[in-house]
Amino acid sequence: MNVELIEYTREPVEAIERAASTCYDSQPSGEGRILRHCYRSGHHSVLEFADFTFRISGVSRALTHQLVRHRMASYAQRSQRYCREDGFDYVTPASIAADGEAGRLYADTVRAIQQAYSGLLRAGIPPEDARMLLPNACCTEICVKMNLRELIHFCNERLCSCAQWEIRAMAREMVRAVAAVAPGLKEYLVPKCEAHAPHCFCTESRSRSCGRHPLLSDLIGKDRQ
Ligand SMILES: Cc1cc2nc3c(=O)[nH]c(=O)nc-3n(C[C@H](O)[C@H](O)[C@H](O)COP(=O)(O)OP(=O)(O)OC[C@H]3O[C@@H](n4cnc5c(N)ncnc54)[C@H](O)[C@@H]3O)c2cc1C
Structure with a gap:
């Protein structure tokens, strides 16, 4: 990045x-x-x-x-209609990179998409149509x-x-x-929990909160799971 x-x-x-x-x-x-x-x-x-x-x-x-x-x-x-994405770079999430089998599956799948995309372009398909194959990771x-x-x-x-x-x-x-x-x-x-510093509080639920600041619901004495 x-x-x-x-x-x-x-x-x-x-x-x-x-x-x-x-x-x-x-x-x-x-x-x-x-x-x-x-x-x-x-x-x-x-x-x-x-x-x-x-x-x-x-x-x-x-x-x-x-x-x-x-x-x-x-x-x-960058337009996927006007720019060709042959051999595109892609993002690999850490969760996938850290897992050998998942990493291989991911890389193999991206490689297959790259090949199919290039194949469509070689067959004369316009980039705006070939791009339908491109992954979110592109x-x-x-x-x-x-x-x-x-x-x-x-x-x-x-x-x-x-x-x-x-x-x-x-x-x-x-x-x-x-x-x-x-x-x-x-x-x-x-982050929004610090938007009113020095009065910092989290408006998320207990299960979503990172715990960095107290829950607003705890501060006002109302329970919200
Ligand atoms: C953690 C998280 C999870 C999300 N999950 C989803 C999801 O599952 N599905 C999904 O579809 N989206 C999701 N979103 C996107 C979210 O719904 C908003 O579309 C996105 O965050 C843009 O924010 P916004 O609309 O507040 O602000 P912006 O578009 O950046 O606008 C800034 C502010 O201007 C005002 N404003 C802008 N446009 C209007 C308008 N038309 N009318 C009135 N006021 C306006 C509002 O006050 C708004 O807060 C998620 C976002 C976050 C942060």
């Missing part, structure tokens, strides 16, 4: 605070104080004044199918642009231990890339 931040709003905290200052007849604090106030008070529209564009490759189509469910982002993805490349409001929501959902491992790993890489250029934003790019 490779996650690269290719475009972003320079000085994003200042950009957001400049926009927010219009509302309050104030000046940007320079320290993220106005941003923090807006975030905590629910004045989240100002978070839309900073954009981040990532180029992501070496991830599965299973991952990007989940990613593109996030509707407040913009996408451009690697893809996608550009995604999110403003900070959507990026925070994305991280709240996809850094949670309930999210699937591959999209969680990608979300962690996105946070790493943003924190490298805007360290002041890292405190907002957290």
Whole structure:
């Protein structure tokens, strides 16, 4: 997996605070104080004044199918209609790689699909039809642009231990890339249990919770299995 931040709003905290200052007849604090106030008070529209564009490759189509469910982002993805996927790379989950027999079955099946796909292309079948054989594991490349409001929501959902491992790993890489250029934003790019820090709580059920923070149901004294 490779996650690269290719475009972003320079000085994003200042950009957001400049926009927010219009509302309050104030000046940007320079320290993220106005941003923090807006975030905590629910004045989240100002978070839309900073954009981040990532180029992501070496991830599965299973991952990007989940990613593109996030509707407040913009996408451009490698097309399986226009690009030929001969000998495509693919993602192997750790659970399969760790099991010799499962690993062989998986690799053999992917190889058979690769051969069948190439055979269809050689027979003159257009890529848009041959692609019907391609597996969820097939690697893809996608550009995604999110403003900070959507990026925070994305991280709240996809850094949670309930999210699937591959999209969680990608979300962690996105946070790493943003924190490298805007360290002041890292405190907002957290799983939903930490969205109201220092008051951290888990809204999942007991069986789904990772146990990192207390269950909300325990805190309010209501049982929810
Ligand atoms: C752990 C997990 C498991 C999941 N399992 C499934 C599953 O089994 N099946 C499945 O189909 N999906 C599943 N999803 C996907 C999920 O249902 C959402 O489609 C996805 O997370 C996108 O999130 P979203 O709709 O909140 O936000 P986005 O599309 O990113 O939008 C951000 C926010 O904008 C607002 N918004 C966006 N569009 C609208 C709208 N049309 N109307 C009103 N408000 C809007 C909402 O407040 C929304 O939260 C799962 C997601 C997670 C994190």
